[in-house]
Amino acid sequence: MILPVILAGGSGTRLWPLSREGQPKQLLKLTGEHSMLQQTVLRLEGFNGLDAPVIICNGQYRW
Numbered sequence: 001m002i003l004p005v006i007l008a009g010g011s012g013t014r015l016w017p018l019s020r021e022g023q024p025k026q027l028l029k030l031t032g033e034h035s036m037l038q039q040t041v042l043r044l045e046g047f048n049g050l051d052a053p054v055i056i057c058n059g060q061y062r063w
Contacts, residue, residue, distance in 0.1 A: 001049055003051045003054060004050055008026040008055050008057040009056065024058075026057070
């Protein structure tokens with residue numbers, strides 16, 4: 001099995017004013033109906049032999 005690891009860190013400062021501390025760029029819907037993070041996860045569809053992805057992010061965005 002392959003364990004996908006997605007890096008989704010950042011503090012939301014580079015795309016200001018779109019991104020902010022409470023709404024970093026990985027959570028923004030910039031190019032469609034899904035956030036950038038959701039688009040990344042969706043790209044994994046169709047690959048065989050993958051475990052559920054692990055997402056590395058700042059602690060304040062942990063669900």
